[in-house]
Amino acid sequence: MxxxxxxxxxxxxxxxxxxxxxxxxxxxxxxxxxxxxxxxxxxxxxxxxxxxxxxxxxxxxxxxxxxxxxxxxAAPVEVVRATDERPVVTGDAVTARLLHRISTRGAVEVYDIDIAEADQDSDAHLDGVEECLVLVNGRVTTGPADAPVELGPGDSVRFGGARPHVYRGHRGENRAVLLMFYPES
The missing domain is CATH 1.10.260.40 (lambda repressor-like DNA-binding domains)
Known part of the structure; x- marks a missing residue:
């Protein structure tokens, strides 16, 4: 199938x-x-x-x-756990699991990030900016300041960056891929 x-x-x-x-x-x-x-x-x-x-x-x-x-x-804040059922399609050599879909015109920046065991409060970005974080290793709490979520390895979250948001690493090494989507100006 x-x-x-x-x-x-x-x-x-x-x-x-x-x-x-x-x-x-x-x-x-x-x-x-x-x-x-x-x-x-x-x-x-x-x-x-x-x-x-x-x-x-x-x-x-x-x-x-x-x-x-x-x-x-997608909802305004979407958390995907590593164990969540997500759309999967299979070809001859590739099986792809869709994590998030973000519609944008503009620029996309991709970051490899480490998140220390500390709190970082981030101010709101410009309207239309979206963030998508895929946790590779460790545990972090991130998302909108009024509704952060805890992520484990393989989990991801997507949210609008035009409101205050937080990043908090837990014990150990916390590594993630962060995608920043900027609207066309």
Whole structure:
């Protein structure tokens, strides 16, 4: 199976929403993707089991990133635990687990960070700035100052950086990858 059945409804709802908002008929999208109209209808109903190739064809035809088909719109603060069920797609050599999807136009900065056993209060960034932290090792508490979350290895969090936020390392070595998303200016 190339797509988990629990993701099929998300894919179907998203494809139908994107197709409708773009004003594309079911027949036109099916032709653009090289799939049958009946097959596409099944996908939109959440009854399909599209291959990775079909998902890429749909994403290309709809002019969206693949991840947009796999995950519903994210909440303002989204924590993903290493053990959480997430959308997974499998190809011949690659299995990909979608952690977060962040829509942005602008710049993305990627940092390898160490977080000491101390508190760091960070002021709000400009509107539209988002942060995504993936914890590689250790334990940290991070997120909006009014609702921080504790993360363990493999957990991740995404939140808007336009409000005060905190970083606190716990005992030992705490390493993470931090992505900073800046809107187009």
């Amino acid at each position: 190339l797509i988990r059945m629990d993701v099929a409804q998300v894919v179907g709802d998203t494809v139908r929403r994107l197709r409708s908002s773009a004003g594309i008929s079911l027949a036109d999208l099916a032709a653009a993707c090289g799939v049958g109209k009946t097959t596409l209808h099944g996908i939109e109903q959440g009854q399909g089991n599209p291959t990775l190739s079909t998902l890429w064809a749909l994403a290309t035809a709809l002019r969206v990133p693949l991840g947009e088909l796999l995950e519903p719109r």
